[in-house]
Amino acid sequence: MTATPTGTPPGTHIDGWQVSKELGNGGFARVFLGEKNGNRGAIKVARHREVSGDFKQTHARTLRELTALLMLDHPNIVRPQGHGYTATGNVYLALDYVDGWTLAEWSERKHPTIREILSVFEKIAGALSYMHRRGVLHRDLKLLNVLIRKSDGEPVIIDFSCATYSLAEDLTEGGLPPGTERYRAPEQFQFLREHKDEHRARYAFQVADEIFAVGVMLHELLTDPRPTEFRPRFALNSQQFEPPPPRLANARVPEVLSDLVESLLERNPSRRPVDTEALRREFADLRADPIVDYDVPAHPPSEQHPSEPDTRGPLGAPLPIGPAPLKLHVALLKRPHRPARWLVAVAGVVALVVAAALWGPSAEISVLPPEPRVSASPRPPSAPRSTPPMTAPPAMSPPGPSPVAAPGPAIAAVPKEGSALKNPAPEVLTQGRTSRMPKKFVAAAECASLSLVAALAAGCPGAQIRPESFTCPAGAEQAMRENLHWTDGDKFTLVLDDRHGREDVWFSAGAEVVGIVPKGTGARRQLEVAPVGTRFYGKAYYLSDKMGRADGPALVVRYDRVKLPGQDEQPVCFVVEATAKAFKDGKVKAFNWDGGTVVDRWP
Incomplete structure (x- = not known):
């Protein structure tokens, strides 16, 4: 029987656990269904040995997972049943098997x-x-x-x-x-x-x-x-x-x-x-x-x-269906209350784009911070x-003197991963948190829907989404160098969105896309390190100026994750800049086949 990449073939035993089918796998471990003395368990086996030079330190992470679980005993948290090493030297955890x-x-x-x-x-x-x-x-x-x-x-x-x-x-x-x-x-x-x-x-x-x-x-x-x-x-x-x-x-x-x-x-x-x-x-x-x-x-x-009709409630009564989204939007137009904050954000972006067009790149635009939320109170607050x-609340970091920092991200000179577990302090500790009440929404509801992309497509004027400068996702540089063997400047060709073929496609600005390396890609270097079937995960953006591309407006797709056939997902920095053929209602038209570049930041 063929062994798994962890060196644990199904059908073998680990400390009395008979390993059967695989339940799942991730970057740090694979999980198998095991049985011992009539009890089933989830057997989680670390992917690498400590001597393999694994930069993810999967053994150390698995042992830390075990330590965390041994500190916990709660009906809504998975429980450990045992741990040890496989015959190949991989750490394993035996956990409760949850059939769900x-x-x-x-x-x-x-x-x-x-x-x-x-x-x-x-x-x-x-x-x-x-x-x-x-x-x-x-x-x-x-x-x-x-x-x-x-x-x-x-x-x-x-x-x-x-x-x-x-x-x-x-x-x-x-x-x-x-x-x-x-x-x-x-x-x-x-x-x-x-x-x-x-x-x-x-x-x-x-x-x-x-x-x-x-x-x-x-x-x-x-x-x-x-x-x-x-x-x-x-x-x-x-x-x-x-x-x-x-x-x-x-x-x-x-x-x-x-x-x-x-x-x-x-x-x-x-x-x-x-x-x-x-x-x-x-x-x-x-x-x-x-x-x-x-x-x-x-x-x-x-x-x-x-296939399942939606006609009756849990007890057989007709379902009290709320207003349809379109009717809700129309109704919101008639309500004299302040707009939802996310609509204000859309309006703010539109204003910035218009201002930039009128005043040029030298103009300075001040943006006020959002005002605190204040809402009416149609129902009395519960105490x-x-x-x-x-x-x-109990301290979640070791006792000892430490400076009091403002809420939000913090930086430690020589940090420990578990040493900053304090929740940001509430704004008003003595009065407590203001009770939350239903909010009222307003303003241009035809631009309101599930996502900003939908709002743009609904006709919000002048909105264009462009990516900020960015650095690689955490671990991307090392993953590309050591796991993928990519180098800065490597160029790969792919279908930008695998839901479409090699044709002109309308991309929604700001939307997630999944690219794929199709058959027919002949570059030898690419076939070695990004073969056919490699999937790229990222987002699409639109550039209305010549930033990053000499021939005018561009579709930019930033891919921050990649999955090679048969391997785990890896963080990456990979950018495609394709010629934009048109832009309308928050969508950019471009050919769905282009080359991209491995980078360490963009632009």
């Missing part, structure tokens, strides 16, 4: 009501609160890393391969800790920009980062009826634009819940809930609210599975909601 669906699969298969979603997230927040009190941070919360157990519907947080804890050894090579880009808080990218020239700068991951990731998970479940499918999605951690309120994408989402999700995705970490216990109380308050809006499936089942505990 990922959060995304659960949403599509079970058509949960909003109240059921709130119940799940209340338990997730409770598990996180328990974890944080013990000094442990997960650092890779996402829909794939929470399973809903089939037997009882309980959520279970899994995959602690990126986790850290107080006094943990620093294993990170780059400025940011390991994690999934889409779920990173925006302050992490701000940190990279501010400290791009400081080799030893390391971002201090905080509880606020976990809260942002929870917000991304909840936003995706409430706005996307089929979250398991790959498609371009709005970047909720975009540096230029704040995410749209969930209610504008899905009219079934109650305003107070939409408002809560917005607070979890706040750009300023001090405006998010003060900690995960406060967040748990937020979810508990909403779940206990008796209004019928919470007993409606978050999405019509017919949108999730077309305990979001109120910080009367006593200070």
Whole structure:
């Protein structure tokens, strides 16, 4: 029987565990289904040995995962059953086997009501609160890393391969800790920009980062009826634009819940809930609210599975469907309240573009910071909601004198990955957090929808999205050099968006795209290091000037991840600049076949 890349062939034994099928694999380990004494377990085997020169230090990370899990004992957190070494010298962990669906699969298969979603997230927040009190941070919360157990519907947080804890050894090579880009808080990218020239700068991951990731998970479940499918999605951690309120994408989402999700995705970490216990109380308050809006499936089942009609509620009653999105937008035009902040951001970008066109590059434009949110109060606040505990939360870093820093990203001279676990302090500690009330939206609702891209396509005038200068994602330089054997300046040819052929295609500015190396690519160097089937993951942008390209407007695609056939995903810096043939309503037309370059930054 053929051995796996970890040296663990299915059908063999590891310390009495009979290994069978593979359950999954990632950058640090592979997971197999195992059985021992009639019990099933998830056997997680580290990919590399310590003597292999593995820059990811997968053995050290696996042992740190074990240490973190041994510090925890909670019904909504996966439990370890044992650990040791395989015959090939690879560290393994035996974990509880959870027979369940990922959060995304659960949403599509079970058509949960909003109240059921709130119940799940209340338990997730409770598990996180328990974890944080013990000094442990997960650092890779996402829909794939929470399973809903089939037997009882309980959520279970899994995959602690990126986790850290107080006094943990620093294993990170780059400025940011390991994690999934889409779920990173925006302050992490701000940190990279501010400290791009400081080799030893390391971002201090905080509880606020976990809260942002929870917000991304909840936003995706409430706005996307089929979250398991790959498609371009709005970047909720975009540096230029704040995410749209969930209610504008899905009219079934109650305003107070939409408002809560917005607070979890706040750009300023001090405006998010003060900690995960406060967040748990937020979810508990909403779940206990008796209004019928919470007993409606978050999405019509017919949108999730077309074969299933959406006619009756959980108890056989007709579903109280909210207003259709288009009607909602029209209604918003008639409401005399201030516009949602993300629409203001769109208007601000339009204004900047117009101003730049009128005054030229020498003009200086001042942009005022966004005003604090103040909303009307249609329902009385509940006393305990979001109120910080009367006593200070347990310290999540080792005791000792340390300076008090302002909330947000921090830099440590010689940091430890688990040494900065303090959540940013709330803006007003003595009064607590202001209770959250439903917000009212206004203004040009025909430009409001799920994403900025859709807003542009709907006719917002003059908006053009161009990428900022950027540095490589964390670990990209080393991954390209040591794993991929790429060098700065290597040129590869690919189909820019694999949903289309070699033809002129309209790319949505700011949207995610997946490129692929197709058959017929003959360059020998490329076939060696980026062969046929290699997939590139990135975003499309539009340049209206000659920046980076001598022949005029350009489509720029920045790819920050790559997956070679049969290998794991790797962080990269790869940029394609293609001639833009047209630009209209937030979309740029270009030929869907071009060459790109390996870079260390752009431009």
